[in-house]
Amino acid sequence: VAQLSDIDTPLALPGDALREGVVHTLRDALGDALIDSLIKPNDDVWVRVRTDAWRQAGQVLRDQLGCDYFCFISAIDWMPSPYGRGEDDPTQPAPERDTEIRQGYTGGDTRMQVFARVTNISQHFGVTIKADVSDDVPAVDSWVPVYAGANWHERECHEMFGIGFHGHPDLRNMYLPTDFEGHPLRKDFPLLARLVKPWPGIVDVEPLPGDDSTTQDGEASE
Amino acid sequence: MTDIADRQKLSYIAAQAADARLNVELETEGMTLNIGPQHPATHGTLRIIVRLDGEQVIWAEPSAGYMHRGYEKLTEVRTFPQVTALVNRIDWLGSFANEVPFILAAEKLMDIEAPPRAQWIRTILFELSRIANVSLFLGDLGVQLGAITPVFMAFRDREHVLNLIEGATGGRFHPNFDRIGGLKDDLPAGWIAETKQVMKKLRNFCDEIENLLFGNEIFQSRLRGIGVIPAEVAKQYGLSGANLRASGVDWDLRRDQKLPLAYDKVDFKVWTHPDGDSFARCWIRLQETREATLIVDQLLDGIPAGPIMAKVPRIIKVPEGEAWVSTENPLGEMGYYVVSKGELGPFRVKIRSASFNNISIVPWVLRGVYVPDVISILASLYFILGDIDR
Numbered sequence: 001v002a003q004l005s006d007i008d009t010p011l012a013l014p015g016d017a018l019r020e021g022v023v024h025t026l027r028d029a030l031g032d033a034l035i036d037s038l039i040k041p042n043d044d045v046w047v048r049v050r051t052d053a054w055r056q057a058g059q060v061l062r063d064q065l066g067c068d069y070f071c072f073i074s075a076i077d078w079m080p081s082p083y084g085r086g087e088d089d090p091t092q093p094a095p096e097r098d099t100e101i102r103q104g105y106t107g108g109d110t111r112m113q114v115f116a117r118v119t120n121i122s123q124h125f126g127v128t129i130k131a132d133v134s135d136d137v138p139a140v141d142s143w144v145p146v147y148a149g150a151n152w153h154e155r156e157c158h159e160m161f162g163i164g165f166h167g168h169p170d171l172r173n174m175y176l177p178t179d180f181e182g183h184p185l186r187k188d189f190p191l192l193a194r195l196v197k198p199w200p201g202i203v204d205v206e207p208l209p210g211d212d213s214t215t216q217d218g219e220a221s222e
Numbered sequence: 223m224t225d226i227a228d229r230q231k232l233s234y235i236a237a238q239a240a241d242a243r244l245n246v247e248l249e250t251e252g253m254t255l256n257i258g259p260q261h262p263a264t265h266g267t268l269r270i271i272v273r274l275d276g277e278q279v280i281w282a283e284p285s286a287g288y289m290h291r292g293y294e295k296l297t298e299v300r301t302f303p304q305v306t307a308l309v310n311r312i313d314w315l316g317s318f319a320n321e322v323p324f325i326l327a328a329e330k331l332m333d334i335e336a337p338p339r340a341q342w343i344r345t346i347l348f349e350l351s352r353i354a355n356v357s358l359f360l361g362d363l364g365v366q367l368g369a370i371t372p373v374f375m376a377f378r379d380r381e382h383v384l385n386l387i388e389g390a391t392g393g394r395f396h397p398n399f400d401r402i403g404g405l406k407d408d409l410p411a412g413w414i415a416e417t418k419q420v421m422k423k424l425r426n427f428c429d430e431i432e433n434l435l436f437g438n439e440i441f442q443s444r445l446r447g448i449g450v451i452p453a454e455v456a457k458q459y460g461l462s463g464a465n466l467r468a469s470g471v472d473w474d475l476r477r478d479q480k481l482p483l484a485y486d487k488v489d490f491k492v493w494t495h496p497d498g499d500s501f502a503r504c505w506i507r508l509q510e511t512r513e514a515t516l517i518v519d520q521l522l523d524g525i526p527a528g529p530i531m532a533k534v535p536r537i538i539k540v541p542e543g544e545a546w547v548s549t550e551n552p553l554g555e556m557g558y559y560v561v562s563k564g565e566l567g568p569f570r571v572k573i574r575s576a577s578f579n580n581i582s583i584v585p586w587v588l589r590g591v592y593v594p595d596v597i598s599i600l601a602s603l604y605f606i607l608g609d610i611d612r
Contacts, residue, residue, distance in 0.1 A: 070459065072460070072559075072579075102563070117546065121471060128559075148586070149583075173287075174287050176290075184292060184295055
């Protein structure tokens with residue numbers, strides 16, 4: 001039995017040079033379809049590609065960069081929630097909220113973005129890749145032909161964000177009933193449990209024993 | 223040994239092909255069978271719809287979602303410290319392990335690191351959750367293949383580990399013990415000596431299971447050569463943990479990445495198996511449980527002195543940014559993609575749980591197998607429903 005597990009690869013942590021190589025390879029293969037990239041030293045690499053190059057980018061990652069381990073696909077809705085954190089007092093008018101859409105790392109032009117992560121197992125690095133999703137027709141190409149495991153992730157993404165995936169074999173709902181209306185992880189979908197009755201946390205502003213400082217904004221500190 | 227496995231694999235494939243031919247010749251009618259949602263092999267409520275032709279599965283589709291709790295949405299209305307109470311319930315057999323990657327992601331965004339003592343205790347509790355989780359798998363495996371004894375042994379010995387977790391954290395199943403910047407409390411007196419005793423018991427348990435189950439001829443013939451997943455397919459589907467290593471892929475996030483945990487301070491072996499069948503997956507888990515007890519033993523000898531909390535503000539606001547942290551949880555790679563907008567709570571948390579990917583391969587791997595093997599393949603893939611549905 002002992003010989004079965006004698007594959008001991010030495011621990012080699014990915015350097016930033018390797019991550020820069022990733023960005024270079026993607027730029028060579030995709031040209032101007034690679035919109036932006038970000039390397040955080042000793043941490044991770046983010047890239048953003050044009051929506052129409054989404055599947056091609058997956059192919060480059062798999063075939064040229066050896067990222068054949070599929071981690072996940074999901075999406076982000078960058079619109080700030082109109083409901084805040086669900087701590088409003090229902091008897092008062094809703095407070096003014098920031099409605100500006102600010103995208104995260106590597107920027108963006110649309111409200112929603114899909115993002116995915118793939119890993120190169122032999123060289124021990126991962127890449128987070130993003131793409132904008134058009135506001136009018138929220139759809140991108142499916143990754144199922146590239147990574148078979150994308151199937152369920154895209155189904156989940158479809159029902160939670162309402163993003164379509166061209167070429168996906170079967171975009172049925174996974175969690176929700178078939179006739180469910182709305183996309184729960186979009187920010188404008190209310191978390192009803194927080195709207196039908198006030199969140200008990202908002203009254204929890206009593207100071208702790210021996211603590212003179214009052215908490216900020218009436219938030220519970222923990 | 224590999225020779226026998228190969229022959230079994232080939233005869234299994236030949237039998238599958240012969241049966242498929244016979245089914246065509248006899249013009250048999252298909253039948254749809256529901257496995258679950260309340261089947262004991264489903265670790266919760268997973269329903270698997272299989273289309274049968276005779277004894278053979280021609281199509282299978284898991285239907286998840288009976289336990290969807292929407293944690294990704296719920297995290298958006300909570301503060302960072304509150305999220306750990308939610309994510310505890312994802313993989314409920316190894317709860318502490320769920321908290322760690324989230325806390326590490328928040329610490330990464332805040333650019334703080336837990337003091338060494340907290341890192342070591344975190345790692346110990348992490349491995350204890352692995353032992354508690356996987357030891358139950360080893361017992362449950364017997365039940366699903368028709369042996370009732372191992373599950374009693376597993377519950378008996380898992381209780382020791384749960385007592386340890388309870389002793390240190392106050393919670394048997396849901397510790398909620400990890401904090402941004404360290405841990406809630408230090409270890410109680412006498413805990414280290416007791417843990418050493420329990421680790422000995424657990425190694426005995428592994429030996430018992432190995433003798434009782436893994437050497438058993440029926441057990442071997444039910445698992446060897448069944449449900450073979452090649453390494454390429456496993457990676458495509460994002461299988462992780464023991465399922466991936468059983469396909470011969472040498473990948474373990476405890477060893478292969480730099481995290482502020484104490485794994486680089488201990489010497490441990492990452493077990494892999496070339497076969498990729500159900501037996502390999504079970505065998506890897508057995509070895510990993512034993513390896514985990516050895517990791518805990520090594521860590522107990524060297525816990526550094528010092529504080530268990532770093533200096534963190536009383537009201538935790540996490541700076542704007544995005545962070546991805548994943549760890550090698552009992553079920554596989556569990557990661558959190560945390561997006562913060564500099565507020566009290568996260569803006570978006572993507573929870574990448576291991577079982578979701580591990581079970582998405584079911585339609586692929588069940589095609590063409592026989593009905594009794596459906597259960598053994600599901601058992602060997604090992605999933606927990608909370609980890610699929612989140």
